[in-house]
Amino acid sequence: MIKAILIFNNHGKPRLSKFYEHYTEDTEQQIIRETFHLVSKRDENICNFLEGGLLIGGSENKLIYRHYATLYFVFCVDSSESELGILDLIQVFVETLDKCFENVCELDLIFHMDKVHNILAEMVMGGMVLETNMSEIITQAEAHNKMEKSEVRAALLRSD
């Protein structure tokens, strides 16, 4: 099971946090900080897996992460997940974001938090993987976009 998905930048600023187990808000913030601390001090090109911080269960859980340009994508998972599988999943997530935002960058995540959450929701639900097929995920995301646009248009028409 995926316990949490965190995205933060090179300075530790959170850009997305999604917890699939319940923690208090304070603990969530501490987990983000702790995870950043663990991941950011690691060299490039070493192993992408490490034991989780104490707050999120220590050696019971693993942190699996990838570093893209200014962002860290970190998945905290228990032992029932395949490490390499999760690495693939991160890649699928990033490629999907890239397609949806056309060359995704950190700013897209900041200004379209709701969309990032929606895309993630198409892939992971309650900590389990819902869909790994990128085109399926994009199709769903586009359908939602379309719905949103048509509602906005409808609102515009009404107000005219």
Added chain:
Amino acid sequence: MPAVSKGDGMRGLAVFISDIRNCKSKEAEIKRINKELANIRSKFKGDKALDGYSKKKYVCKLLFIFLLGHDIDFGHMEAVNLLSSNKYTEKQIGYLFISVLVNSNSELIRLINNAIKNDLSSRNPTFMCLALHCIANVGSREMAEAFAGEIPRILVAGDTMDSVKQSAALCLLRLYKTSPDLVLMGEWTSRVVHLLNDQHMGVVTAAISLITCLSQKNPDEFKTCVSLAVSRLSRIVSSASTDLQDYTYYFVPAPWLSCKLLRLLQCYPPPEDGAVKGRLVECLETILNKAQEPPKSKKVQHSNAKNAILFEAISLIIHYDSEPNLLVRACNQLGQFLQHRETNLRYLALESMCTLASSEFSHEAVKTHIETVINALKTERDVSVRQRAADLLYAMCDRSNAKQIVAEMLSYLETADYSIREEMVLKVAILAEKYAVDYSWYVDTILNLIRIAGDYVSEEVWYRVIQIVINRDDVQGYAAKTVFEALQAPACHENMVKVGGYILGEFGNLIAGDPRSSPLVQFNLLHSKFHLCSVPTRALLLSAYIKFINLFPETKSTIQEVLRSDSQIRNSDVELQQRAVEYLKLSSIASTDVLATVLEEMPPFPERESSILAKLKKKKGPGAVSVNELEEGKREGGELNGGGERGGDSSSTPSPSADLLGLRAGPPVTAAAPSAGSLLVDVFSEAGVNDDGFLSEFSRFVCKNNGVLFENQLLQIGIKSEYRQNLGRMYLFYGNKTSVQFVTFTTTLNVQAKPVEPLIEGGAQVQQVINIECLTDFSDAPLLNIKFRYGGALQNLTLKLPVTINKFFQPTEMASHDFFQRWKQLSLPQQEAQKIFKANHAMDTEVLKAKLLGLGMALLENVDPNPENFVCAGVIQTKAQQVGSLLRLEPNAQAQMYRLTVRSSKDTVSKRLCELLAEQF
């Protein structure tokens, strides 16, 4: 509505985010946020009804503020209101807010549940999915109560859209995890299994997580999933890389689903059906073969996905542990990965090999990679990889390579990362104990451990070394010598001082013969560390000092002075002060006899599971040390072995009033002589005493009086005994190691003994006292027969009591001249017994001395012209007569041989002593 014309973006939100990002300081950021929160609050509270767009904008702002780590204590109601909107945009943002911000205990749950109910029955797949997502994310009990019945219906209904099915499967999984009692198995369960056959791969992907979880809990009910999973896997594995279209990831068909299928199969034993099994083995072979094929793409994603499947396949092979062929292939494959340039693969290979090492088929194959693994420990740049290498070394360790592995781990410890030092220390300590062939190696290893990583040596580790030294008399002299040497270092770790204090306090006498480690030198060495130590260590040292007074009366005045000094007797710490006062008093008023009793050598510790092992288990979780559970005879649940009252032990030994004279008041004691015991001898005729079996245990007690006489899974028998002249008293402790009562517990001795309690509660210990009088010399030991019922089964046990003739020795000091004069007087051929034999143990002078002293004779210094030789003198006290005995032991270090000569006034005594002693060295 101007902002809307900007398309789907929200200008107000963008402006706010830019403001925050432009803040130069944390204070400015907080100020801006507070301003915005006040604004939103007033908007929410205001009379004017907000339109959906504004609500969405404000909720997005709140989410952003929340992400930055600020508490949001309002807006929930507004979010719940958004749920009942008919517009996707509003509904979606409401659900988003709730899944991020509402915890499962929120009071709003009832309102949220209502909205969800409406959406689930709306037949709008988008709304249904939003609702299902919300349930899966919040997963509270109230939600489970409301929807646990509904969701299985949605999942298996024929007309449900695929996307809804996917969501329903995972939603049900979440509810099953949080409230398994509310998800009732039923007609839907069999149909869920068949989702593995679904045309839509997304449905299979979602369903397999649900099925895996359900199978783990109810394996029988979901057994049919095995053949379905195998056929699905087989279809994927044998498909061309283009067959599965969008589920092909960088030329690998459906890697995620393959991994999950292989994981599902790990919930079950190998398939019984031959055809299914054949198909599965074929799949596994195909996967292993594909690993050897040239890659279809140079991209890392391609090899990544391929290897993800490969590792899961290997896990399944290891899980089955029944196909030696596949196991060896798996091991070879992992061996390749150990040297791969990808760090991730090296990491995973080390991890998988750890589990492989515990399989009997592959343990040897894993061991061939030892050099690579040691190299990884030394050279990997990444601490998590080094950690896996250390784990693997631990797992592959056995008697054949223990010395090498422990040495490597010790040398790695010097540079190891702080984060893993403690665990490394525990592992080294466990391996050293588990595979110790000679215990001097063990003592060396642990002392090295303290020297190299003293800060990380937990109490369990140094308690354990003391337990082992106390329980094994063959290592005591060596331990005393080694700690003495280790303490010479100008800066030594406090843990070393603790071990040193304890061991010298118990066994300092074993090295006191050497002027370089005379009692006073030992004391001064310990005391030179005293002022640098913490209070608990000082307390322990004080106990060691009082033990010194007993061991070495000549140190009494020096130590009393120390105890009397203001810094001890008026110490601000109560414990130290109390010890100083009590020990001072004890040393000045108690007679030597009383002191000797109070400060007697510690009795052996009961053998239990190493507390270190328990600690490592706790640290690593159950899986990580599974290999260790192979260890025989170690039981669960061990905790500190008597570690609690360390340092205070001396005051907890029997009170001074347990006087030895009470012995005479006891019932008349019969001799251990065989003639006296013959009355009862027939009792044992059927018991079949196996001399060889008990020989080693028995002979261990020739030179010592306390210890564990016997131990099996049920029962432990400990002995404490004391002898004076021709009398002796033996305490037998019968410990019930099980949790069940022993009933009708009886012991019979071919000599008289006080009866023992007929009942031993689980985990309890009862004591039996045997008074002994030696009437005449003897060579056969008394036999003890024990009978009891354990859970209905009659247990029958016969043991030799370790009462030997030498126990009745009175040491006789004499000068060189006297010794040789008496030696010549005992010149009749039958008075002498001689034996030449090979050394069974290391020929350590201190150990030899300790043993000879334990024998009960006086060890005479400066008597034999050859300083290598040992000579002893003593008188055996029996009721009938006294038998003077002289002994000479000549070691030949080069040949590893001894010559032992015993002369005594009675021929049978010479012979018996010679027999007894020859087994000792």
